[in-house]
Amino acid sequence: MGRTCGGEPAVRKGPWTLEEDLVLVGYISQHGEGSWDNLARAAGLNRNGKSCRLRWLNYLRPGVRRGGITPAEDAAIRELHAALGNKWSKIAAHLPGRTDNEIKNYWRTRIQRRPAAPASSAQQPYRAPATATATAAAMTASEGASSSSSAAASHGSSADWWYVEPVNHPEQGAHCSQSVAAAAAGVDSGSASSALTSRDSSTTAGVDGQHMQTSYGDRYYYSELSSAAAADGVEMVDAGSFWNVDDDFWGRFQMLHYPDS
DNA sequence: AACAACTCCAACCGCTATTCG
DNA sequence: CCGAATAGCGGTTGGAGTTGT
Numbered sequence: 033m034g035r036t037c038g039g040e041p042a043v044r045k046g047p048w049t050l051e052e053d054l055v056l057v058g059y060i061s062q063h064g065e066g067s068w069d070n071l072a073r074a075a076g077l078n079r080n081g082k083s084c085r086l087r088w089l090n091y092l093r094p095g096v097r098r099g100g101i102t103p104a105e106d107a108a109i110r111e112l113h114a115a116l117g118n119k120w121s122k123i124a125a126h127l128p129g130r131t132d133n134e135i136k137n138y139w140r141t142r143i144q145r146r147p148a149a150p151a152s153s154a155q156q157p158y159r160a161p162a163t164a165t166a167t168a169a170a171m172t173a174s175e176g177a178s179s180s181s182s183a184a185a186s187h188g189s190s191a192d193w194w195y196v197e198p199v200n201h202p203e204q205g206a207h208c209s210q211s212v213a214a215a216a217a218g219v220d221s222g223s224a225s226s227a228l229t230s231r232d233s234s235t236t237a238g239v240d241g242q243h244m245q246t247s248y249g250d251r252y253y254y255s256e257l258s259s260a261a262a263a264d265g266v267e268m269v270d271a272g273s274f275w276n277v278d279d280d281f282w283g284r285f286q287m288l289h290y291p292d293s
Numbered sequence: 294a295a296c297a298a299c300t301c302c303a304a305c306c307g308c309t310a311t312t313c314g
Numbered sequence: 315c316c317g318a319a320t321a322g323c324g325g326t327t328g329g330a331g332t333t334g335t
Contacts, residue, residue: 047303047329067320085321086304121323136324137302 044078048087052077056084057092090131097129101138109135110143 044052059075065088068081077084090096101109105127112123120132120139127135 118324141301
């Protein structure tokens with residue numbers, strides 16, 4: 033094993049090691065990209081050129097963004113896929129830093145496999161354990177009023193936006209209410225409400241509206257995002273828990289801030 | 294605790310398009 | 315124009331990690 037019949041070392045396959053990554057990055061930073069087969073040889077990597085190219089383009093290349101597909105990106109993927117079909121590279125070209133491979137995986141695992149759920153069948157991925165109840169009750173006190181009817185009216189004025197990303201959450205696009213996010217971020221709920229926008233990827237209706245109802249419950253309000261906002265300057269603000277009072281579940285989230293560019 | 298089922302994603306494969314001598 | 319080499323694309327798979335029973 034590990035060698036061809038001619039005595040040459042067999043070309044390595046499988047996951048890349050840190051050492052290989054460093055060699056590839058080091059070589060390209062010094063010599064630039066080129067013929068990938070030659071590059072692999074010249075760099076001393078026992079990989080074929082295709083493998084090197086894929087590794088570089090999808091993971092090592094500067095500017096590649098991984099994971100944490102934002103609601104804006106999710107919406108863009110859906111729209112672009114509807115228009116272009118499985119043209120992953122063309123779709124990726126519209127999403128700075130995203131690769132065709134990632135978008136393809138995202139589509140197949142998050143969108144295609146899980147079509148938007150009807151709003152009436154609220155999924156409840158995380159039932160609140162007893163220990164969460166006290167926290168939830170505290171959150172409820174601040175969340176309840178501001179996140180209902182008043183929230184929708186406050187959207188649309190800010191170019192900043194905030195994305196509350198579920199952590200280890202089985203369903204994409206679940207976001208906490210703006211007041212909870214504001215509490216987590218340590219900012220005033222009133223001022224945050226004008227800046228906080230979000231969008232549920234699993235929402236079936238109301239895309240063109242200023243707010244929507246999610247599949248999780250009535251408490252979450254959403255508005256259209258400025259679609260280009262996700263590109264750069266993402267800032268992690270805080271992390272914490274969110275609580276859906278209506279449907280009685282909770283989850284963890286991290287809050288990202290996309291400053292007005 | 295152990296096992297099964299499921300999810301996600303990195304990487305491979307095969308094919309087509311493009312470039313170059 | 316032709317054929318080989320290279321680059322790019324989209325489909326598929328293997329396996330690690332997670333969740334459910």
